[in-house]
Amino acid sequence: MDRYNFKLVEQKWQEHWLNKKKFKSKIDKNKKKFYCLEMFPYPSGKIHMGHVRNYTIGDVLSRYKTLKGFNVLHPMGWDSFGMPAENAAKENNLNPKTWTEKNIKVMKSQLQMLGLSIDWDREISTCAPEYFKHQQKLFLDLYDKGLVYRKESYVNWDPIDKTVLANEQVIDGKGWRSGAIVERKKLNQWFFKISQFSEDLLNNLKILDHWPDKVKTMQKNWIGKSYGCEIDFQIVGSEKIKSIKCYTTRPDTLFGFSFLALSVDHPISKNYENNEDFIKFKKECSKTGTTEESIAQAIKIGFKTKLMAVNPLDNNSKVPVYFANFVLMDYGFGAVFGCPAHDQRDFDFAKKYNLQIKTVVKPSDEKDTYKVQNEAYSGPGIMINSQFLNGLIAPEKSIDETIKILEKKNLGKRKTNYRLKDWGISRQRYWGCPIPIAYDEKNNVVKIPEKDLPVNLPKNVNLNTNGNPLDAEKEWQAVKINGKKYRRETDTLDTFVDSSWYYLRFCSSQNKEKPFDYNEIDYWMPVDQYIGGIEHAILHLLYSRFFMRAISLDNKNTKITEPFEGLFTQGMVCHETYKDENNNWINPEEVFSDDGKNYYLNKNPSKKVIVGPSESMSKSKKNTIDPEKIILRYGADAVRLFILSDSPPEKDVQWSDTGISASYKFIQKLWMLNEKIFNNKKKFSKFDEDLEKFTNQIIQKFNQDLERFRFNVVIASIYKLYSFYNSQTNKDDWGSNFYKNYINILKIINPIIPHFSSESLEKLKYGEDTIRWPDIDKKYLQKESYNIVTQINGKKRKVFSINKSINKEKLIEEIKNDDQIKKYLDNKQIIKTIYIENKLINFIIN
């Protein structure tokens, strides 16, 4: 018997699939469509195990649905604009485009090595003009719809590198490269009006039944709807400033009002621009970093003004106005009213500046004399010390009542607020999609006409400049529109824009005229199953949901608002971490172990390696496994099998050498079984009912588990099938129904190990086009005998195998007289007998 030569077999089928365009998809209205999409990769160089897991899951699903008779769309592309290309280009002194295209080539061939069922004719790359041309058109469409606007906004500015930093490039408030303390700089930038859809984006989460609750909760929190009230506080002590607006969710605590706090960026701060103490204070505030610890430990500081705010419910009460470091400008009105007794932040602030702490809510089991002591009380209770509000139940009733009073007196009004802010899309970078806008000499905005699209990036740009490389490209900036001279916008689009509509482009990716063809969208959209990492739970998915709405707005051609019908977020791939005695990370390939516990360096076996916890694979910790090497050694089918087998797909999986080699060995064993079967000389005379039952029952379970993404359980079933069929071949008579069932087995494993399955079926003269998912014969799902668990007082005592036809009374009588059961029942009285049909009998005795 020959060993299974995965190299030959896998290569053969991959070439076949590719050359015959086996996964090419086109509209077929007679068939139900299934759009399966995995988050497309950033072409960073090579694929990693995370990709392998992501794309294997999608591929299993696509192939399964195809076998089930669906018309499947399964495309792939490249999220190819972004900073890594720009950084790599800087370091190696080459063009980002060259770098990116080289990576795409490598990664595409690696994905093909996995045997993915992708329609490569639909391949897209976001950095290609054929793609971003349409994106620029979409930008202009949204501009026309009033969903794009320009405003001044802060960026992180590195004063040494003289460049704008992305949030992730700011570490502990310092630039990642220069180490300079990052400054905030105001720039005119472009925004998408995502906040226009806040309510709709929130509401529609409810209908996304096939999304994980976790992701929906995260989006809900991100949108952050709150119910409250805006209050206009009258100000005394200033000629210019008459009133300040605040947003609050607890207007009922107004009688505990003891200060009013403003953000240092509040418009009122303009009046203090020449105040040296204020300048100093503002500087002090900006020192507080953006890291978790610094925020958690941040001490509350304030700058007292001469202004006094009047309590709208009690005009005799006037409290000081401060600037404070804990007030954010971009939420509410950048001003809060302080009620120290019932808000911990206000409490801390009041303690520091010796402000009054007046208790206005007591827990319901406390007396009216209750006083807040060491920390603020924010729980429910009863209003006290609040004149006409006294006795009301807080917070619901008291808030409602207060708002009514404020509205009646015209001092405030009910308001719903959202945390979701508009999406800033300007990036001061080279390697991104140019914004199709120009300016005249007075800085007025003009759109680049559609006929002049795409706006391409200039070639041969010096990337080692300060700031945005495009700022230095004066020649490129100069543009003529209808004979008039203009200056191009130099900001490029956030790469999240690229990925916010790519799922639409896939539907008609080769259409040169339009971003997408509404006929195609109408058929393929929405994406039935979207698969990717949880790290995109908020931004990418929310932006895509926004984009779909923006495109559909006032659009008679489509009403689709939700792009992704189903969402699945897979877990990460982890590996143990290794370090040497000098605390340097070591790659798993550089170590070995004899017992799986103690590890040593390959090049120096006397040196022990320190084994750290298993963590998600990352270059920085060097605990990565190169998929290509693994595929070359074990084969794509073994890799696919293993990546799905050890853990549920939504959880992290631990990469292990023993695991992958077990999968490899299993495929070898399966092939041995094949050989045994192909070369058999046994009988097939008698219909084998057990074989029929077992196979039908397993296929049934297989089906259900696949639909529920329970791949690890599916694979357990494959192992069971193997051992069943293997033992069957040891019999003299394999059964007249043997082949039919075995072929069904080879079919259902096709989505998981397609090369092996296709090869095996071909040997049995089954061409791949004839493969269909087998139907289940329901009559073999019925059981004729059951195991009856017999319990005494809920404790298992014996299991009886019974025939289905036996009647209840007779069965109970028989079991009572069984020797093993009888001994428990002797001299005891049966109080109750619980009988669950075909499952269980429980005798309750005293």
Add this chain to the structure above:
RNA sequence: GGGGCGAUGGCGGAAUUGGUAGACGCGUCGGUCUUAGGAACCGAUAGAGCAAUCUGUGAAGGUUCGAGUCCUUUUCGCCCUACCA
């Protein structure tokens, strides 16, 4: 601070609606074959006990004839989020 998820053998994990806890894999142990094996095959494998049997799903209560599963409290771990007024 807020929100979410989870805790089952030596390990990863199984267990429709509450109904035989530990499927399947890894590892370990024993055996067969072999000059040899880090190969292959067979068997065992939650713990305790010679056994009958007893104990077991982080901990403590509760509901129930019956709880890994439902409820309350609690401990630990992980993830997300972050001064959101």
